[in-house]
Amino acid sequence: MVWIQVWSDPNEYIRSEKITSVSYRMAKTAAGQDWIEVVAEPMGRVILQASVRAGEIPRAGPGQKSWLRLVDARARLVMREVIRIISDQEQHSKMVSLHDLVIPDFEQEVPDDLNIEIQVWNIPCHHCHKETPVVYPVGAFFGYMLEFNFLSNLPRMLAEKYPFFKKAPAKETDAGEYRNTCVHCGEPQPDWRVMESYLEITNTPSLVTEKAQITVPLTDEEKIEYRKAGITPGW
């Protein structure tokens, strides 16, 4: 049994065995938007406020979703620490302030860029049927198979290196997206054809005509995803 100090009233303590569960919610504090508070149930008393160090919430877009996922992941980490402390036999009959004991380790080294392996091979053009080179990134990122437009900086960098990889003409519905285009007739090759062919060449690696590494700088949003996914730079 541990006596847990109540956050809002430092003179009040809760007996740990009376706590049936803990939950978290966003804290309304001037200290920042990334503060959570941990609530002891069933008494509904706040026993800890902590910053999950996610920064301010992005205004809109995919960054906002990433931010919420990051906050949730870290809040769970904080709650795990809280539960560990309140059920710790070593703390038996002590009066504890969680603020002094919960020091979650959020910070993982997040690289500024990722090394991506890319492969080049030939496929028959969708339009003129002549052999034309295509380029595709290899591997996975956050468990997803890599796609051209997954890392924001990747398509532009591929286009600089491989002239046949360029933006689709404006008449296309997905104009602005980079595609492998035929070196003979200039037609963009549909992504599904490149993907299909990619799956074939994984079984026949001798068909790969070029392998290269490119270093792709991560955007701030991608860094948040990266941190959340907790993957190591050497994947």
Ligand SMILES: [Zn+2]
């Ligand atoms: Zn062609």
